Structure formats: structure tokens, C-alpha cells
Amino acid sequence: MNQTNFTACPECDLLLNPAAPVVGDKAHCPRCGYLLQRPRKQSIERTFALSIAGLILMFPANLMPLVGIKMLGGAKDGTLWSGVVALFEEHLWGVAVLVFLSSILFPLLNIILSLLISAHLYFNQPNRHLAHWMRWLQHMDEWAMLEVYMLGIIVACVKLSATSELKFGFGLYAFVALLIVTGMLASSLDKVLFWRQIGYLRKKK
Amino acid sequence: MKSKKTALAQGFIRCHDCGCLSKQADNNSHCPLCGGRLHPRLPNSFQRTAALLLSAFCLYIPANVFPIMTVTRLGVGEPHTIIGGIMALIHGNMVPIAILVLVASILVPLLKLLGISLLLLNVHYRWQAHAKKWTILYRIIAFVGRWSMLDIFMISILVSLVDMGGMAQVIAGPAATAFAAVVVLTMLAAKNFDPRLIWDNQR
Numbered sequence: 001m002n003q004t005n006f007t008a009c010p011e012c013d014l015l016l017n018p019a020a021p022v023v024g025d026k027a028h029c030p031r032c033g034y035l036l037q038r039p040r041k042q043s044i045e046r047t048f049a050l051s052i053a054g055l056i057l058m059f060p061a062n063l064m065p066l067v068g069i070k071m072l073g074g075a076k077d078g079t080l081w082s083g084v085v086a087l088f089e090e091h092l093w094g095v096a097v098l099v100f101l102s103s104i105l106f107p108l109l110n111i112i113l114s115l116l117i118s119a120h121l122y123f124n125q126p127n128r129h130l131a132h133w134m135r136w137l138q139h140m141d142e143w144a145m146l147e148v149y150m151l152g153i154i155v156a157c158v159k160l161s162a163t164s165e166l167k168f169g170f171g172l173y174a175f176v177a178l179l180i181v182t183g184m185l186a187s188s189l190d191k192v193l194f195w196r197q198i199g200y201l202r203k204k205k
Numbered sequence: 206m207k208s209k210k211t212a213l214a215q216g217f218i219r220c221h222d223c224g225c226l227s228k229q230a231d232n233n234s235h236c237p238l239c240g241g242r243l244h245p246r247l248p249n250s251f252q253r254t255a256a257l258l259l260s261a262f263c264l265y266i267p268a269n270v271f272p273i274m275t276v277t278r279l280g281v282g283e284p285h286t287i288i289g290g291i292m293a294l295i296h297g298n299m300v301p302i303a304i305l306v307l308v309a310s311i312l313v314p315l316l317k318l319l320g321i322s323l324l325l326l327n328v329h330y331r332w333q334a335h336a337k338k339w340t341i342l343y344r345i346i347a348f349v350g351r352w353s354m355l356d357i358f359m360i361s362i363l364v365s366l367v368d369m370g371g372m373a374q375v376i377a378g379p380a381a382t383a384f385a386a387v388v389v390l391t392m393l394a395a396k397n398f399d400p401r402l403i404w405d406n407q408r
């Protein structure tokens with residue numbers, strides 16, 4: 001076949017012998033310093049567990065109010081979705097779609113894809129879509145911006161705190177928990193290992 | 206002796222998606238491991254990055270000139286530009302938040318626009334020095350890009366929360382769309398830039 005035992009650095013294309021780092025080690029490219037692989041303890045199991053936890057947390061974080069406001073006699077609750085709707089009503093469709101994608105849809109798809117892939121790897125089930133899912137997951141990674149949204153919430157709250165009374169809803173706690181879970185998910189998912197396992201399953205079939 | 210040649214120069218292509226390395230041949234346009242299309246480098250990397258960067262530069266002007274939001278209180282209010290919003294924060298004695306917004310919505314987009322321009326110049330004029338430092342610049346730009354969305358998310362929260370009819374209202378302005386477009390375009394430009402082009406030029 002055309003396959004070889006060498007690898008190459010994705011950022012400087014240096015031809016390398018494959019590194020076999022153990023848990024706790026990091027493999028860097030000797031020329032440009034790119035982090036090639038950072039193996040994690042029980043990567044597949046942890047990804048599986050964390051994506052289930054993330055999927056559960058997705059519901060309260062999206063459905064329950066994040067922040068409530070009391071101002072000049074009026075009161076209002078804000079959810080992730082109400083921000084999108086408000087932008088839409090002001091005819092900023094482009095911004096509304098962008099906010100919807102980066103704060104709701106992509107984080108959700110990210111978790112669902114991680115769940116699907118890690119479940120298949122955990123139970124050793126070959127599936128012809130695995131490579132597609134993994135590819136989508138990699139492309140979507142950058143566009144899920146929950147942590148940036150969190151910072152947006154903080155800045156908005158500080159701005160409002162001078163003139164109005166704020167109340168933090170249960171949704172915000174779920175959102176923070178979701179943030180922690182997705183952060184752990186991203187660091188437990190070892191891409192090199194995942195692709196290798198997908199390759200094995202493909203050959204086994 | 207350690208070979209300093211790139212994989213491509215020795216006839217190997219690395220799959221962009223799964224990282225599998227395969228021997229270059231006329232007939233293998235698909236990766237043997239994951240089945241994705243193989244390209245030696247990101248296709249038309251330089252041209253795509255340049256086009257996206259140019260659009261981002263053009264939109265950066267309306268994003269800073271037009272008002273990004275209007276805060277109305279008891280019927281009176283004036284539109285704020287991005288810089289105006291930061292000034293308002295400083296006058297309201299919220300300096301740390303003002304610095305945060307300054308970094309996220311002015312410095313980061315500017316740094317990205319200039320940084321990607323420099324990377325393109327580097328590739329075009331085949332600068333030889335400090336290839337590793339240029340790669341690190343690319344990494345910083347790719348990492349930092351998403352944080353500019355801070356302003357957009359903040360506006361979305363303010364618009365939905367502060368909506369008390371005539372009493373108090375926040376209305377997003379036309380600069381929000383332009384600013385969001387700048388963020389997305391610079392992110393796409395960074396994604397389309399292939400850092401291996403820097404290393405290909407090294408003699």
C-alpha cells in the first residue's frame with residue numbers, strides 16, 4: 001500500500017519517526033515546536049463519560065434563565081435563545097445566526113459527535129461514518145465558543161450592575177458546569193489515538 | 206543525521222484530517238485511512254487568505270465608524286461606537302472591564318489583521334529568518350481569533366435583557382454586523398493559511 005510508518009508535522013511538514021509518548025508526556029515537533037500528541041489517561045472512556053454529562057447539562061443550560069434583571073420596575077429573564085431572538089427582531093439576521101451557531105448549535109453538535117465517536121470506539125463497533133464524524137468534529141471545534149460567551153455574560157453583568165438589580169438563575173450554574181465539562185472533554189480527547197482506533201476499526205470490518 | 210527535508214519533498218502527503226502520511230502517486234487522491242481528499246498543501250492557501258483578509262480590512266472601517274449599539278434611558282439615548290463604549294466604561298469607573306473590551310474588540314482584531322498580512326508578506330517575499338517565530342505568530346493568531354466574539358455576545362445579552370419599552374432599551378447598531386463579519390473573516394483567513402508555506406521557502 002501507499003501507507004508508511006513515518007509521520008509529518010502538520011505545521012512545518014518535517015518528516016518524523018512516529019513518537020510514542022506515554023501518559024503524562026508530550027510529543028513536540030523538534031523543528032517548529034508543534035504539540036504533536038499529548039496522550040491522556042483512558043482517553044476513550046473519559047470522552048464517553050464527559051460527553052454524556054455534557055449532553056445532560058446542555059438542557060438546563062439552554063432552557064433555564066441564565067441571568068434575570070430588575071430595572072425601573074420591569075423584570076426580565078435572559079436565556080441563550082432569547083439573545084438570538086432579540087437580535088433577530090432587530091433585523092440583525094447575520095449576527096443572530098452567528099450567535100445561534102456559536103453558542104447553541106455547534107456546542108451541541110460537538111458534544112453529540114464526541115458521544116457518537118467515543119461510544120463506537122468504546123464498544124468496538126465499526127461504522128462507515130466514523131471518519132466523517134471525526135472530520136466534522138475537528139472542523140467545528142473552533143466555532144463552538146461557550147467560554148467566550150461566558151466572558152460576554154460577565155462583561156454584560158458588570159455593565160448592568162450599576163443601574164439594575166441582577167439575579168443569577170439556575171441556568172447560569174448549569175452553563176458554568178457545561179463549560180467545565182466541555183473544557184475537560186476537549187483536553188481528554190486524544191485525536192491521534194482516536195484516528196488510530198478509527199483506522200483499526202476500518203480494517204477490522 | 207537528522208533530515209531537515211519536508212515530507213512533501215520526499216514524496217509524502219499528509220492528510221489534513223487524520224494526519225496519516227501516504228506516498229505521493231498519480232492515482233491516490235484520497236487518504237487510505239480516512240478517505241478524505243489529499244492535498245499536499247491547503248489548496249490556494251495564499252490566494253484565499255489574501256482575499257479573506259482584504260474583505261476583513263474593508264469591513265473593519267464600518268465596524269469602527271458606525272454605532273455598535275444605542276442605549277436609551279427614558280426616551281433619550283445616543284449611539285455608541287466600539288471606542289465610545291469603552292470610553293463610557295472608563296467614565297463609569299469600570300477600568301478593568303474597559304481594558305478587557307479594548308483588548309478583545311480593538312487590539313485583537315487589529316493584531317490579527319496586521320499579523321496575517323505579515324505572514325502573507327513573509328510567504329510572498331520568502332523571508333528566511335526566524336521561521337519558528339513566524340509559526341508561533343501564526344499559532345497566536347489562530348488561538349486568539351475567537352475571543353473577539355466577546356463584544357457580539359455581550360450585545361446579544363444586553364439587547365435581550367434591557368428591553369423595557371420606553372423606559373430603557375438597548376438597540377444594536379449596524380456596526381455589529383460589520384464587526385461580526387470581521388471576526389468571522391479573520392478566523393477563516395487564519396484557518397486557510399498554511400504555515401507549512403513558511404517552511405517550504407527555507408533554504
